[in-house]
Amino acid sequence: MSGAEFVPLSLTPILIGVFAAIACALPGNFLVLRRQALIGDAISHVVLPGIVVAFLITGTVSTWPMMIGAAAAALLAVLLIEAIRRLGGIEPGAAMGVVFTTMFAGGVLLLERSDTSTVHLDVEHALMGNLESLIWLDAFGWGSLLDPEALAGLPPELFRMGLSMIGVIAFVWLFWRPLKISTFDEGFAQVMGMRTNLIGMSLVAVSALAAVAAFDAVGSIIVIAMFICPPAAARLMTNRLAAQVGWSVIFATLSAVLGYVLAGYGPLWLGAEDSVSAAGMIATVSGIVLGLAAVFGPARGGTQG
Numbered sequence: 001m002s003g004a005e006f007v008p009l010s011l012t013p014i015l016i017g018v019f020a021a022i023a024c025a026l027p028g029n030f031l032v033l034r035r036q037a038l039i040g041d042a043i044s045h046v047v048l049p050g051i052v053v054a055f056l057i058t059g060t061v062s063t064w065p066m067m068i069g070a071a072a073a074a075l076l077a078v079l080l081i082e083a084i085r086r087l088g089g090i091e092p093g094a095a096m097g098v099v100f101t102t103m104f105a106g107g108v109l110l111l112e113r114s115d116t117s118t119v120h121l122d123v124e125h126a127l128m129g130n131l132e133s134l135i136w137l138d139a140f141g142w143g144s145l146l147d148p149e150a151l152a153g154l155p156p157e158l159f160r161m162g163l164s165m166i167g168v169i170a171f172v173w174l175f176w177r178p179l180k181i182s183t184f185d186e187g188f189a190q191v192m193g194m195r196t197n198l199i200g201m202s203l204v205a206v207s208a209l210a211a212v213a214a215f216d217a218v219g220s221i222i223v224i225a226m227f228i229c230p231p232a233a234a235r236l237m238t239n240r241l242a243a244q245v246g247w248s249v250i251f252a253t254l255s256a257v258l259g260y261v262l263a264g265y266g267p268l269w270l271g272a273e274d275s276v277s278a279a280g281m282i283a284t285v286s287g288i289v290l291g292l293a294a295v296f297g298p299a300r301g302g303t304q305g
Helices: 002-034 036-058 065-089 092-112 122-126 144-148 156-174 176-184 187-193 196-235 241-269 278-297
Strands: none
Touching: 002 144, 002 156, 002 176, 002 196, 002 241, 002 278, 036 065, 036 196, 065 092, 065 122, 065 196, 156 176, 156 196, 176 187, 176 196, 187 196, 196 241, 196 278, 241 278
16 A cells, blocks of 8 residues: 555544543553453443533534543442442442443443434444545545645544543653552551552543543443453463563554554455444454463563563
């Protein structure tokens, strides 16, 4: 494929996919090590009704209403889980499962009953995102990267996802030491005066930020996969946290790029006429990477700082 075709049709979707994968994989490392990997799954489920309600109230799909709606949905989920656990005497994991699936189903029903024809927000986009449609129509080739008029036509999702990734990177870099200590030895962190509850809540908040930013572009399937698969695969490659984070970024990037390419061209190479979902293929590739790491990964012991 020439630059005249690749730049307008594939460059921005691939970059958005990579940014989303990295933004989710970075906090996912600490969630996996804290045995809270399903929090990423939970976030991707509970934010849907909040985002839909925010759209119904404002009539637009923009960052701040989506964030406020997602935060309100997350707070409601916490309250419902605690109420079910206390009133019904149900084990916390079961209560979480009930609330997460119910809220996600409620969000899907709201989408089906709402008029979202003017925006990229429906059941298909909630699950698969709209990555394939985030093309750069004003681009004409590699020279577009230096053309101000062409750059003005970049998809807004690229900037949103890029800023979210930078924010996540900044959080991990600034709070690396407290995150590392509280992840491996919470008691020692408390003795040192660290507010471990606040650190944990901040990690979840950053994870929610990444999930909400990625939701519109890549959908819930990639969000769930990227929170778990690259960090889990990286965990099997090394016994050191810094190296694990590095491996997770490599695996997330590989999954996004290879998944997008295989989704568009894989079926054609096999003789089929139509491409497949980029989100589904990216998640599939990330699962394959995890499977290969489970079989061939050199590290299966405890991780060290």
